[in-house]
Amino acid sequence: MTKRRLFTRLGVVGTLLAGALVVAFAPPAQSIEASLSAVNSSTWQTNASVQGIAVAAGKAYAGGRFTSVRPPGAAAGTGEVAQAYLAAFDATTGALVTSFNPVLNGQVYAVAASADGSRIFVGGDFTTVNGQTRNRIAAFDTATGALVANWKPSVSYRVKTIAVSGTTVYFGGSFGLVNSLTRNRLAAVTTDTGTLLPWAPDVNGDVYAVDAADDASKVYAGGQFSTVNGTNQNTVTSLDPVSGAVLPFPGASAVPPPNGSCTTRVKSIDASGDTVYFGNGGDGGGCFDGTWAVDIATNTLKWKNQCLGATEAVKVVNGWLYKGSHAHDCANQGAGGFPQGFDYRFLLSEKLSDGSLGPWYPNTDADPNSVTNVGPLAFATNGSDLWAGGDFLHVNDVAQQGLTHFTNAVPGAAPAKPAKLLPYSVQPGVVQIHFPTVVDNDDSTLTYRLLKGFTNTTIATWTAKSTPWDRPWLSYTDTSSAPGESTNYRVEVTDGSTTVRGNYSDPVTVASTASTAYDQIVNADGPQAYWRLGEAAGTTTSVDASGQSNNGTFTGVTLGGAGAIAGNTAMTTSTSTGRMIGEKGYSFPQQFTVEAWVKQSGIGRGGRIIGFGNGKTQSSAINDRMLYMRTNGSIVFGVNDGAQRTLTSPSGENDGQWHHVVGTFDNGMMKLYVDGVLSGSSLVGQASLYYGWWRVGYDLTNSWPGGGATQTGMGIDEAAVYPYALTPAQVQSHYAAK
Helix, strand or coil, X not given: CCCCEEECCCCCEEEEECCEEEEECCCCCCCCCCCCCCCECCCCEECCCEEEEEEECXXXXXXXXXXXXXXXXXXXXXXXXXXXXXXEEECCCCCECCCCCCCECCCEEEEEECCCCCEEEEEECCCEXXXXXXXXXXXXXXXXXXXXXXXXXXXXXXXXXXXXXXXXXXXXXXXXXXXXXXXXXXXEEECCCCCECCCCCCECCCEEEEEEXXXXXXXXXXXXXXXXXXXXXXXXXXXXXXXXXXXXXXXXXXXXXXXXXXXXXXXXXXXXXXXXXXXXEEECCCCCCCEEEEECCCCCEEEEECCECCEEEEEEECCEEEEEEEECECHHHHHHCCCCCCCCEEEEEEECCCCCECCCXXXXXXXXXXXXXXXXXXXXXXXXXXXXXXXXXXXXXXXXXXXXXXXXXXXXXXXXXXXXXXXXXXXXXXXXXXXXXXXXXXXXXXXXXXXXXXXXXXXEEEEEECECCECCEEEEEECCCCCCCEECEEEEEECCCCEEECCCCCCEECCCCCCCCHHHHHHHCCCXXXXXXXXXXXXXXXXXXXXXXXXXXXXXXXXXXECCCCCCEEEEECCXXXXXXXXXXXXXXXXXXXXXXXXXXXXXXXXXXXXXXXXXXXCCCCEEEEEEECCCCCXXXXXXXXXXXXXXXXXXXXXXXXXXXXXXXXXXXXXXXXXXXXXXXXXXXXXXXXXXXXXEECCCCCCCXXXXXXXXXXXXXXXXXXXXXXXXXXXXXXXXXX
């Protein structure tokens, strides 16, 4: 049997036994790895934000700022049905429940249901409901839709949040009086008649969120306050459910105290089982915006997730914590997070055990013209689904305003279609295939199969994990075809329920003799971007020869000069900031290779050759993963793992000759090669997590050891970036192909 070689990332095992490839892999991942599909169900929309939701008696009740609702798919202003501030929708179909049409004269901020689903309670700014006085809080019968006649506490100002526990309704907001009695921002009444209870914690600022433990042992409240009952309580408190006394709460240390640059506050609470979960929103750069979890029995902290971007809603559904926020930087969560600049993620899931991000990636946006402009604002569940309301205009890139609904119905989201493969054959009887993984919005671990020929014969199988911000590549070396044979390949991917096939590759003729063409040898090793830099003088765009469509833009360079490789010209920096920047951004690569040919002349000259930085057009405030030349002609490979780690070659490479320079990094192991020879290696930590662009030529190096050399006059040719670390043999083969 013909041997085949498998190369891949993420722990897939390939073993050669008696000449045969045995690939060990897990069973296909089941569709919907999280507990909810990322595909939102058809649901009516609202014409402005939804701020509170509850599910009861087969209906989802939504309250907010809206004044009308419309069918799914209808554009704003089309098919509008007047229904101000409060509406009900069928919990299965998402259709408007036309029999429920209360008339309120002010906004609704909070909606909660009784345990048996027979009543819903709403709070907000209104003072009348159906023409009857209802000062900021009211109750409705879910069977009839009628306003409950004998339930009418009178609240002096806004009710922002409601929680129901047994026979008690707890509520909070901005008020100071209930039934003309002092109740500073927190109060409790009975579920049956609305009788005011003696529970009266004294809070010195607005309450945004309240919830009670499932076992009714504690009540939690959060908001814009600093004292409760005269004791220091920084935006969150734990209270006795009967007396209102402040309880010991060591877990509240998760919330940093306010200072001149940061004020953070609890904005959402969900108690579920033995744990209570909190979401924070902060003002100030880097201010705590994340989630945290506390053991209810001891009130001690379990974990803290510090993603940046205010968290407005949290809800536990079937073993996952779902989060509504405008998260924009989760780099501080480690390699599983995403960096500033990648994207806003308005919907996320987190593991209940540690708060790490889960495999659920639907998304909304935020209405830029809304009062809030934050995206999702409220969640509700019937136990196996998630209703989300907010100020968004789109869900999963499709127009859907104010309200959406996710269920656990299979098959869930399908994997994205794999890319068309670009196989290369540069060695006799050998074909090399490299390709990026894809994203499935409710499964992070997918199974891939490499199919050969029009018979679609499976020749390799992998399981691999990918996320919207981290899509590793997979690779395979096929030696099963005879020299001169023509064949093709395609990839299929499955989530265990849905299988998607990519297009057939163009036919590749298996080499009969070894190729000596430099560009073919490079492309056979699967670059993520490859800029030959051989464009004619006056050209502004550098073409990505890898087939991955990461073209770049030239600035301050001269083109058309003699290159390192026969038959191709090179770029020369004609200014001190001469550079080429690829147009595609990437998230924190932890396996990569940077490669180029460089020529520089003269003492005191050097400069940056190729690297990664967070500036797409301007100089980068953060940069590393780079090769640069010191004034003495030494080549430096630099990676930042919290400190600037460098490998430095001997001096003298600024001798006016072309030199092949390569830096590789594989999960902490960095290596520098010059002219095909290993110049140094070192084991360091995880490379910095940020979103950036690959740049050829100038970027700031002043703060790096020996950096800041004059860039002008540097020749750079055949620049390439790979999504894995080239082997010494691959590096040597590239150098030898000059």
